[in-house]
Amino acid sequence: MTTEPFLSDCRARLAFDLLANTWNPVVLWALRDGPQRPGELRERIGGISSKVLTETVRRLEFNGLVSRRAYAEAPPRVEYELTALGRTLLAPIDAIGAWAFEHGDEVMAAQDREDQRASG
Amino acid sequence: MTTEPFLSDCRARLAFDLLANTWNPVVLWALRDGPQRPGELRERIGGISSKVLTETVRRLEFNGLVSRRAYAEAPPRVEYELTALGRTLLAPIDAIGAWAFEHGDEVMAAQDREDQRASG
DNA sequence: CGGCATCCTGAACGATACTG
DNA sequence: CAGTATCGTTCAGGATGCCG
Numbered sequence: 001m002t003t004e005p006f007l008s009d010c011r012a013r014l015a016f017d018l019l020a021n022t023w024n025p026v027v028l029w030a031l032r033d034g035p036q037r038p039g040e041l042r043e044r045i046g047g048i049s050s051k052v053l054t055e056t057v058r059r060l061e062f063n064g065l066v067s068r069r070a071y072a073e074a075p076p077r078v079e080y081e082l083t084a085l086g087r088t089l090l091a092p093i094d095a096i097g098a099w100a101f102e103h104g105d106e107v108m109a110a111q112d113r114e115d116q117r118a119s120g
Numbered sequence: 121m122t123t124e125p126f127l128s129d130c131r132a133r134l135a136f137d138l139l140a141n142t143w144n145p146v147v148l149w150a151l152r153d154g155p156q157r158p159g160e161l162r163e164r165i166g167g168i169s170s171k172v173l174t175e176t177v178r179r180l181e182f183n184g185l186v187s188r189r190a191y192a193e194a195p196p197r198v199e200y201e202l203t204a205l206g207r208t209l210l211a212p213i214d215a216i217g218a219w220a221f222e223h224g225d226e227v228m229a230a231q232d233r234e235d236q237r238a239s240g
Numbered sequence: 241c242g243g244c245a246t247c248c249t250g251a252a253c254g255a256t257a258c259t260g
Numbered sequence: 261c262a263g264t265a266t267c268g269t270t271c272a273g274g275a276t277g278c279c280g
Contacts, residue, residue, distance in 0.1 A: 019139065020139070022252080023252095048253095050264095054262080064226060098212075100134060107134060107135075114181075141273095168273095171275090175273085
């Protein structure tokens with residue numbers, strides 16, 4: 001458990017921004033096994049449009065977490081892959097996933113309690 | 121490293137939603153040492169308005185991560201505190217913070233590279 | 241002091257259609 | 261198949277002012 005400053009550390013905010021949207025962590029996780037083509041990614045993830053996938057993966061590329069490789073073929077072929085930096089983020093992401101696996105139902109139970117308090 | 125399904129596990133999405141906004145993780149972290157009054161929280165965090173703090177803390181309360189205690193005094197006094205469930209989230213949050221501490225500059229470097237590629 | 245009401249802006253996200 | 265263009269909705273977040 002880090003005792004370092006946190007709230008005052010801009011890098012911490014930066015890291016959360018990296019995970020603070022719906023698709024970034026999902027796409028990173030979907031790339032954990034190796035390079036993936038957009039079509040594969042979309043199928044693997046489910047419920048993400050072509051447009052949003054492109055936006056997401058470009059954002060990740062901008063932050064140095066994902067690399068893009070385009071082949072000069074017809075039909076076009078593109079592959080996205082985690083960079084070395086991107087791979088280092090898998091552990092923290094997994095930590096959250098593991099937490100969800102362990103405590104997810106407690107959260108849902110709390111939500112249900114609040115919901116029925118509101119409606120009851 | 122969990123090898124369990126992830127993208128298909130709704131609880132994982134739920135956990136990310138818990139951290140997928142600007143202030144949730146920050147407020148949780150700010151509460152790690154014990155109960156805090158809203159004023160203390162705002163000072164500790166910095167850059168958060170009263171309105172947004174209230175919204176955030178209420179959201180956390182809804183999800184069972186934070187408890188709210190109001191004292192019948194004048195002037196009014198309120199304290200927010202992590203629940204047992206909320207405390208279990210500190211470890212994953214810290215994992216991200218630690219990652220930021222270690223890799224934050226690499227991300228910023230990547231951003232700078234992209235920025236100057238765009239402007240150059 | 242805590243917190244609600246109001247108004248506003250920007251960004252994320254989705255649906256659809258289209259280009260190379 | 262990959263990606264862009266447009267359009268529209270939704271909502272977090274910020275600013276301000278007011279109430280108990």
